[in-house]
Amino acid sequence: MLCETFEYRHQARTPATYLALGAAIASAYLVHNLDLPQLHQLLALLFVGVVLWRIAINPIRxxxxxxxxxxxxxxxxxxxxxxxxxxxxxxxxxxxxxxxxxxxxxxxxxxxxxxxxxxxxxxxxxxxxxxxxxxxx
The missing domain is CATH 2.30.29 (PH-domain like)
Known part of the structure; x- marks a missing residue:
């Protein structure tokens, strides 16, 4: 018996994740250019790192x-x-x-x-x- 495949897949690589990456990069750029304290720069880079990590490992469920x-x-x-x-x-x-x-x-x-x-x-x-x-x- 041939039937069509029934599938559900949720993964980290979504348009929202790439939008978050853009926002993270923009915030890191602004924090750096506005010469905000180093703590803010570190937090912005951490935000970029977390989003890039999610995209790289791309957990699928x-x-x-x-x-x-x-x-x-x-x-x-x-x-x-x-x-x-x-x-x-x-x-x-x-x-x-x-x-x-x-x-x-x-x-x-x-x-x-x-x-x-x-x-x-x-x-x-x-x-x-x-x-x-x-x-x-």
Missing amino acids: GFRLSDGGLEFFEGHYRRKVPLAEVASVTVYQPVGDTTRCVLNLRSGDRLALPGAERFGTRRLVAEFAGLGLPVLI
């Missing part, structure tokens, strides 16, 4: 679900789980909280799905059921 399996992204940690290894999927939403999704593997391991809070329980149940996986609610 999310998942990709397809016929080939499930792929997790959590920072620099990546894991691919074939669908044959998934015994069932538990999808729930505690009262007043966000959606949670846990994969129950045949090995007995349980994996939390990063990024599941972005979707409602119905959407996740439909996506996993569409691939023929048992879903526990």
